[in-house]
Amino acid sequence: MVAPAQCGDRWPAAVARDWVRALAGVAHLQVPRAQLEGQLRDHAAAIAAGVAAEPHDLEPARAAGAALVGAHITDAAGIEATLTVLARHLPADETRAAVLGAIAHGYARALRDLTMHEQEQLARAIITAQAAAERSARQSEERFRAIFAGAAIGIGISDVHGRILQINQSLVDLLGYPPEELRGLRVSELTHPSDPPEMWQNYARQFGGEFDHLRMEKAYYRKDGAEVWTDLTVSLIRDEVGAPQFAVAMIDDVTDRHHLEARLRHQALHDPLTGLPNRTLFGERLTAALADAGPGPRVGVCYLDLDGFKRINDSLGHDIGDQLLIAVADRLGECAAQRGHLAARMGGDEFVILVERTAGGDQLTALAEAALAAVQAPVTVGPHRLRITASVGVVERPAARTTAADIMKAADVTLYRAKAAGRGRWARYDPEAVAAEAARYALSAAMPDALERGEFSLVYQPIVGLPGQALRGVEALVRWHHPQLGTLPPDRFIGLAEETGFIVPLGRHVLRMACREMAASFTDQDLFVSVNLAAAQTQEASLVADVRTALSETGMTASRLQLELTESALMTTSGTPLQSLYALADSGVRVAIDDFGTGYSNLAYLRSLPVHTLKLPRPFIAGLAEPRGVDERIVDALIRLAHAIDLTVTAEGVETRVQAELLSELGCDTAQGWYLGRAHAAPELARRLAA
Ligand code: C2E
Ligand code: CA
Ligand code: CA
Secondary structure (H helix, E strand, C coil): CHHHHCCHHHHHHHHHHHHHHHHHHHCCCCCCCCHHHHHHHHHHHHHHHHHHHCCCCCCCCCCCCHHHHHHCCCCCCHHHHHHHHHHHHHCCCCHHHHHHHHHHHHHHHHHHHHHHHHHHHHHHHHHHHHHCCCHHHHHHHHHHHHHHHHHHCEEEEEEEEEEEEEEEHHHHHHCCCCCHHHHHEEECCCCCCCCCCCCHHHHHHHHHHCCCCCEEEEECCCCCCCEEEEEEEEEECCCCCCCCEEEEEEEEEEEHHHHHHHHHHHHHHEEECCCCEHHHHHHHHHHHHCCCCCCCEEEEEEEEEEEHHHHHHHHHHHHHHHHHHHHHHHHHHHHHHCCEEEEEEECEEEECCCCCCCCCCCCHHHHHHHHHHHHCCCEEECEEECCCCCEEEEEEEEECCCCCCHHHHHHHHHHHHHHHCCCEEECCCCHHHHHHHHHHHHHHHHHHHHHHHHCCCEEEEEEEEECCCCCCEEEEEEEEEECCCCECCCCHHHHHHHHHHHHHHHHHHHHHHHHHHHHHCCCCCCEEEEEECCCCHCCCHHHHHHHHHHHHHHHCCCCEEEEEECCHHHHHCHHHHHHHHHHHCCCCCEEECCCCCCCCCCCCHCCCCCCEEEECHHHHHHHCCCCCCCHHHHHHHHHHHHHHHCEEEEECCCCCHHHHHHHHHHHEECCEEECCCEEHHHHHHHHHHHH
């Protein structure tokens, strides 16, 4: 099947061919077949153009439905055949449902107008006959009888109190009551639960003479209990001075059409795969839940997205994926129905549960838990036993002063937060988290321009030898001088830059800047600069070339550069050591492992890698405040082990003299920290060191 927009004239022609054939099969064509086919082709072309328009124009589809009535195809089989043909020729999506719905709507509207027209003629005839009664009672009585008795439509006449006086055979057939039982009933006794509350008031007003015609779709119970849907028109007949005298009801059986419309409405509002309500129905219900809300009521939604569904779909095939979706939909539907809520499929692997009136946020989180549990139970699909989890965004708030769009936007960002926090869990909407997220987004979006404008700079923290505390090198630490937010420390933006990938150009810039400033401010050839590399940078194919370029461009010697990598950054994503490490070490650059002990590598393994230094993070060093404690024994062991495999050790975060002395005693090679020197811009640090 091809989308109508993709195929020019061929689509309308193909549709028209099938369409006219289908119609000829179910109805007697009153227009020559070739002529009808031509008309249908034009309608198909117009429908295609409407669908191609943005937003969709459904008027051509409605016109096509109306055209069926124009061609005297008024039997329900004609519209059913039409919808079947169009359904076959349109891609199965929400647009198709909308187009089919519009065709049915156009058809129903045209048919209603047609019957209305016929009924009016009939009513006029009855009224004329009635009016003639004064002139010639007998003659008019005969004419009246003829029209009345022979009409194919059900007709009943009542007095202005609603007492049924006369009925014709069609009405007897329609309602299935014996005529004598119907006569003498009051119209108000023929009620149905679907009657709108204002209906009987309107009757009373009409019988009181306020208006002449009343028209509605109304259901009746037949005597045998079956339901009939009718198109009901009530016309008032007045006497010569204008006082209401009788009411003539014309009752046309439209049960077939009603059921067809109901089925189409169901189709348009439900997901064909899972049978759950679709996005449209959910939207209607949510809007309704918000509309009639006073200050008190609260609404809630659980917005749910399956974790890793795409992988199952891609690896096991769409059939299995579909079966899994059906199973999940069934469970969610049941989970919601048990509690009297609505579950809908929003598309793909997204579902939502609507709580139209909530008892508070805890109810929603309990529902989210239940939904997660329902999804997580294993699903057997053919030979596969599948387990899937979901993430849920929970929003619960007062119904007043919010819109459906706001709620769905909140649910969406909250779902995203639940996903980001790890899978198989729910998150509750939190305006502060959203604001923080928005701020993070703004910050990450601003980074490329900030780099262009030179808003990133480096400060350098001294690294000193132990004992003696002579300067050995510096660690370069990046800062962002944000025009509005002031100077930002790296933990405000490095993580973000890693997420967006911007860390790669930023890291390249830092590397070059560190080499340049080093060469300019610290001419002592024995001093080194230590530059932090993020994991994403080490996975870049260009890393070795970037380092070489930075060195050659700035005239720095390779032996003066140290790169700090975390344990995880030493490995490729497949768990093998980074090849570029060897190339870097070969070129004379030194490699330090930053924050050692916070990752997963072991010392024995490090032995096989071209690594030179371990950096012990601040938490280890902080514990050195009390001598002979556990931390001292750990630091002692780490230093011994490092030395055993020819690695030097740098202690970080040294804040006190006690710590510095202890580290000295333990044989730690170098150290940095506030006690030993704060970080400063290169010229400033050079000046302080000289002083
Ligand atoms: P890190 O590599 O562990 O850097 C040491 C951090 O500890 C620095 O924070 C430094 O200012 C701070 N520090 C130094 N001495 C002391 C002390 O005695 N006490 C305390 N409490 N803190 C001390 P900073 O500059 O905020 O950097 C934080 C982290 O950001 C760094 O941790 C590093 O992982 C990352 N980072 C900094 N610059 C860069 C960079 O250019 N590239 C990359 N990829 N990451 C960087
Ligand atoms: Ca570092
Ligand atoms: Ca560190």
